[in-house]
Amino acid sequence: MPPATAQILIVIRDQSERVARVADEILARLTAQAEWEVVGVVTTDQIDSRAEFSLVVAVGGDGTILRTCRQLGQWQRPVIGINLGRLGFLTDLSPDEFLQRLPEIARGDYQIASHLMFSCRHRHADGSVETHLGLNEVALLAGGSLQLLEVELSIDGERVTSFRGDGLLISTPVGSTAHSLAAGGPILRQDLEAFVVTPVCPHALTDRPLVDGAECTYTLRAPTAHPGVMLVVDGQIKTPFANADVAEIRRADVSFQLVRLRGHSYYNMLHRKLGWAGHPNG
Template identity: 45%
Template sequence: MPADPPPALLMYDGSRPELAARAESLRPAIERLLPVVATESDLDAPFDPQGAEIAIAMGGDGTILRSARRMGADQIPVVGVNLGKLGFLAGIHPDDLEAVLPQVAERKHRLVNHLMIDCSIVRGGETVQTRLGLNEAAILAGEPFRMIEVDLRIDGALAATYSSDGMLVATPVGSTAHNLAIGGPILRKDLAALVVSAINPHTLTVRPVIDSAERVYEMTVPDPNPGTALMVDGQVVGLLKPADTVRVVRSPAVFQLVEVAGQTYYRTLREKLGWGRQPGRRK
C-alpha cells in the first residue's frame, strides 16, 4: 500500500442482495490498495463520511445518483464502479480496478466537478419541498395523461408557454439521460449550463433551450392533471397543485467524480452510445 493513500468509504445498495454480494467480492482488491474506513449499504440513511476522503460507489448510475443526493452539502470525491449496464457515471469496470486503484492510492487521479441543482416546489410564495439533483428536474403530466401547459420563466422573464407531456431541466451530466431520450442535445459535462426541453411538445417548432446555470428557471403549471408531479433524478418529489411553480437553481453542492488516465469524455460517449466504427467498414 502506498505511503499516504486516501481513506475510502464503500457505498452500494444493500437492499439488492446480488449487487451487494458482487460489491463485497471486490473488497479484498480495494483493501490491498486503499484503507477502507467504513461501508455504507443504506443509500437513504443520513450521510457520515466517517473520515473518508473518497467514496467508491459500486452499482449503476442510479447508485451514483443516490450517493450524490445522500451526500448533500458534504460531497466527497466518488470512484464509480460499474456493476450495472450502461454506466456513464459508474464508468470503471470491475476488471479494471487493479489498474485504476493504484492511481487513486498514489493521488494521481483527476477530479472533475459536476454542477448540481436545487429543485423546489413553490406554492403561494412559500417553498414546500426542495430536492438536490445531479441529472435533472422533470415535470411529468401524469394521470389522466392529457397534455399540460407550462409557463417557463428565466430570471423572472416569461420565455415560453409549452403544451406538452411535461418539461425537463437537465444538467450536463443529465443531458445523456432522459434529455437525450427525448431528443435533447448533449452538453459537455464541465459546462456551466442547463438545457430546458419539452417532453413531446404539441408544436413542432418547439426546440430545447440551453442557457447559463447561473440563471433562475421557474416552470408554472396553471392547471395540472391530478397526477402531475415533480421528479428529480427519477424520484418523485411531490404532486403539483394549480399555479404551483417549480424553481430550479444551481446548487452550492458540487459533485466530484474521480477520473484516471485513459478515461476521456468522448471515449465514454463513443463507447456508451455506440459511436464506434461500423462493422465491416474499412479503417
C-alpha cells in the same frame, strides 16, 4: 492526491446477492492493503455525510450515484463509480477494472471533474416549500393526468414561453445524456456551465430545446394542471404538482465530484456507451 491512508466509504445499490458479492471482493482487496482504510459499507440511505472519509466507491449504476450525491448534500466527496447497471455514464468502471487500477488510484493518478448540480425549490399552493438537491434533471410531467400539460417557463423572472405536451425537462450537462437525450435534447459536455430546457413530446413543431446559463433561475408553472401531474427530481423523487404550485431551479452551492481515470475521457465514454463507431471506411 489522497492522503497516505485514504479513508474509503463503499456505497452499494442494495443488498442483492450480486452487489454484495462485488462489494465483498472490493472490501477484501482494500483491507489487505495498507494504503486504504475502509470506514464502512453502506446503502445510499445509510450515508452519514458528516463522517470522516475522503473517497466514495459507489457500486451499482448511475442511479446509485444520483442517490449518493444527494445524500452527501453539502459535504460532497470525490466518487468512483463501479458499474453493475446498464449504460453507466457515471459508473464507468467494471469491478475487474477497478481492482486492476487500484495502484494508480492509491497514487492519486486520476482527475476529479466537478459537475454542475441544481437546487429545486417546490413551492406548494398551501405555502409549504420542499427543496431538493439533484444532479441530472427536474421533470414536470403530465404523468397520471393522461392529459396534455401546459408548462409556463420563465428565466430570471422573464417569461419565455409556454410548452404544451407531455412535460418539460430542466437538465444539467450530466443529465443531458439521460431523459433529455431520449426526448431529443442535445448532448452537453459534462463540464459546461449551462442548463438545457427540453420539451417532452411537444404539441408544436417549433418547440425546440433551449440552452441557457448555469447562473440563471428557471421557474416552472402549470396553471391548468390536472390531478396526476408530477414534479420528478432525478427520476427518483416524485411529488404531485398542482395548478398553483411553482418550481424554481437554480445552480446548487455544491458540485458533484467524479473521479476520472486515464483512458476514461468524456468523449471516450460517449464513444463506448453510445456506440459511436463512425462510418465504415472505404
